[in-house]
Amino acid sequence: MHDDRRLTEARLKRVLDERIRPAIHPESVPLEAGIWTAPGEPVPVAEGLAAPRTPIAAGDAWGAPWGTSWLTVSGRVPRAWAGRTVEALIDLGFDANMPGFQCEGLVYRPDGSPVKGLHPRNQWVRIASPAAGGEEVLLHVEAASNPVILDYHPFLPTELGDRETAGDAPQYRLARLDLAVFDETVWQLVMDLEVLGELMAELPAEGARRWEILRAVDRALDALDLQDVGGTAAAARERLAGVLSSPAEPSAHRISAVGHAHIDSAWLWPLRETVRKVARTTANMTALLEDEPDFVYAMSQAQQYAWIKEHRPEVYARVKKAVAEGRFVPAGGMWVESDTNMPGSEAMARQFVHGKRFFLEEFGVENEEAWLPDTFGFAGGLPQIIRAAGAKWLLTQKISWSQVNSFPHHTFWWEGIDGTRIFTHFPPIDTYNCSMQGKEIAHAVRNFKDKGRARHSLAPTGWGDGGGGTTREMVAKAARLRDLEGSARVRWERPAEFFARAEAEYPDAPVWVGELYLELHRATLTSQARTKQGNRAAENLLREAELWAATAAVRAGFPYPYEELDRIWKTVLLHQFHDILPGSSIAWVHREAERTYAAVAGELTGIVERAQRALAG
Numbered sequence: 001m002h003d004d005r006r007l008t009e010a011r012l013k014r015v016l017d018e019r020i021r022p023a024i025h026p027e028s029v030p031l032e033a034g035i036w037t038a039p040g041e042p043v044p045v046a047e048g049l050a051a052p053r054t055p056i057a058a059g060d061a062w063g064a065p066w067g068t069s070w071l072t073v074s075g076r077v078p079r080a081w082a083g084r085t086v087e088a089l090i091d092l093g094f095d096a097n098m099p100g101f102q103c104e105g106l107v108y109r110p111d112g113s114p115v116k117g118l119h120p121r122n123q124w125v126r127i128a129s130p131a132a133g134g135e136e137v138l139l140h141v142e143a144a145s146n147p148v149i150l151d152y153h154p155f156l157p158t159e160l161g162d163r164e165t166a167g168d169a170p171q172y173r174l175a176r177l178d179l180a181v182f183d184e185t186v187w188q189l190v191m192d193l194e195v196l197g198e199l200m201a202e203l204p205a206e207g208a209r210r211w212e213i214l215r216a217v218d219r220a221l222d223a224l225d226l227q228d229v230g231g232t233a234a235a236a237r238e239r240l241a242g243v244l245s246s247p248a249e250p251s252a253h254r255i256s257a258v259g260h261a262h263i264d265s266a267w268l269w270p271l272r273e274t275v276r277k278v279a280r281t282t283a284n285m286t287a288l289l290e291d292e293p294d295f296v297y298a299m300s301q302a303q304q305y306a307w308i309k310e311h312r313p314e315v316y317a318r319v320k321k322a323v324a325e326g327r328f329v330p331a332g333g334m335w336v337e338s339d340t341n342m343p344g345s346e347a348m349a350r351q352f353v354h355g356k357r358f359f360l361e362e363f364g365v366e367n368e369e370a371w372l373p374d375t376f377g378f379a380g381g382l383p384q385i386i387r388a389a390g391a392k393w394l395l396t397q398k399i400s401w402s403q404v405n406s407f408p409h410h411t412f413w414w415e416g417i418d419g420t421r422i423f424t425h426f427p428p429i430d431t432y433n434c435s436m437q438g439k440e441i442a443h444a445v446r447n448f449k450d451k452g453r454a455r456h457s458l459a460p461t462g463w464g465d466g467g468g469g470t471t472r473e474m475v476a477k478a479a480r481l482r483d484l485e486g487s488a489r490v491r492w493e494r495p496a497e498f499f500a501r502a503e504a505e506y507p508d509a510p511v512w513v514g515e516l517y518l519e520l521h522r523a524t525l526t527s528q529a530r531t532k533q534g535n536r537a538a539e540n541l542l543r544e545a546e547l548w549a550a551t552a553a554v555r556a557g558f559p560y561p562y563e564e565l566d567r568i569w570k571t572v573l574l575h576q577f578h579d580i581l582p583g584s585s586i587a588w589v590h591r592e593a594e595r596t597y598a599a600v601a602g603e604l605t606g607i608v609e610r611a612q613r614a615l616a617g
Contacts, residue, residue, distance in 0.1 A: 045142070066166060118468075194477065213486075253488040338372075397460075400426060425458060542604060
């Protein structure tokens with residue numbers, strides 16, 4: 001037989017792109033839509049729902065930079081669709097290659113309760129499963145027209161980084177507003193073929209397993225009638241069952257997948273937009289947890305939970321329920337994922353004090369891990385602070401970005417300047433936005449530097465920064481990779497479960513002493529001087545205010561301003577986030593930070609003066 005491998009691989013790609021994926025939604029009807037654009041900053045939900053609409057349709061432009069538009073989409077499920085699964089497909093003008101760095105939306109029911117977020121890789125809203133036929137459909141979308149700043153040519157000068165200079169030209173065009181049938185059998189076939197095709201591409205061409213998969217794919221495509229994909233998808237899946245059920249080798253690498261969405265608390269967007277990014281993503285993740293019993297999701301940064309609690313209490317109620325069930329995991333135990341080079345030691349300690357206190361009071365959760373995947377290097381004193389806060393593990397990723405020296409371990413003991421050791425893991429998958437692609441899983445296996453001594457690694461899985469988190473496709477792929485020949489074994493786990501297993505497996509891991517230096521982002525130590533000056537002044541004033549207030553409370557009965565100082569500390573800790581204090585955010589963020597630091601200085605000076613007057617009196 002001649003070598004037809006490349007022909008079959010090309011056939012798979014073409015048939016997936018041109019015939020099978022389009023057949024996931026084989027029938028559709030257009031939805032009607034109206035739009036209202038808020039005149040300034042985002043408005044409360046009730047105001048957005050009640051505002052008058054003007055007609056808009058697919059193809060129309062919308063969305064000035066940093067604007068908010070409220071869309072209402074309506075329609076009726078055709079009676080002929082009775083008994084079938086129906087979804088609304090809403091494409092705001094997404095670029096699928098940039099999840100997290102463009103427009104986003106949060107879908108609401110007519111009563112104002114949130115449903116889920118809309119993102120480039122997550123454009124569907126389930127309407128009925130099964131449909132009765134004839135149902136009325138009415139949804140509202142709070143759409144944010146955040147401009148694309150990190151484009152295909154990244155880090156170019158732009159006026160879009162501040163609302164004062166961004167202009168008002170529409171940024172997007174509505175691409176799709178449809179009601180559609182969802183064919184789950186076809187969708188499952190797509191997941192089968194994607195997993196096998198991606199695995200096949202990573203296996204050696206001379207190995208038998210690659211050819212077994214190739215022949216099974218060939219038989220499946222032969223069984224598929226391209227004029228009736230839905231009617232023959234089940235038969236095609238039968239041809240793949242054998243290669244999908246072949247178990248992994250006993251020595252296969254183990255990957256603990258953790259549902260995740262790394263959301264920078266400010267970066268290419270202002271703080272107020274992060275509040276909405278977090279709400280959209282957590283709405284998605286709590287919905288996915290309800291649909292997928294094996295899925296586990298972890299979210300760090302107590303500040304982000306506090307934002308949901310304040311601004312989207314309905315979403316927060318779903319989060320609390322999922323946390324109580326042990327499937328939505330508060331991770332990290334810090335107020336934000338802060339920089340660790342520039343904050344003072346007291347501030348680093350307060351990151352854990354405020355973060356762990358929030359998780360304990362709100363959820364009864366005591367964290368044992370620090371979770372800092374994106375922080376720009378780590379000071380040598382951090383292990384002592386982590387251990388003193390009651391934690392014993394650290395996860396990070398960013399050191400893999402170093403420009404010259406590749407870090408020699410993925411699992412190791414990190415020893416601080418006082419001798420304290422923290423069990424530390426760098427995921428060899430080299431991303432905190434894993435999407436369960438075969439090339440990512442294969443890279444983790446090849447890249448893992450501790451082979452022969454350990455066999456477990458972690459994969460934070462999901463689109464971050466407003467990309468919507470983990471998708472149903474990622475969960476489906478992970479299910480197929482749980483025990484599949486040629487692949488690492490993948491299963492959903494909580495971070496603590498991974499760390500406990502990894503430490504037990506590799507207790508004599510090598511030791512790294514002192515600073516974890518990142519050979520990248522060096523200019524962040526000197527950029528945005530006013531932000532750094534504001535932080536240091538705030539830290540010094542906080543110390544002074546607490547000393548004067550405590551002294552006055554003890555000696556003169558001065559009412560200690562606990563709530564005021566607590567609020568100010570949280571403001572300062574927020575601004576130590578690893579894209580604010582280091583200076584890597586857009587102009588809007590730093591302009592706002594400068595005003596915030598000035599206000600903080602005024603408040604703290606006022607506390608000092610009140611305490612001094614009390615002592616003088």
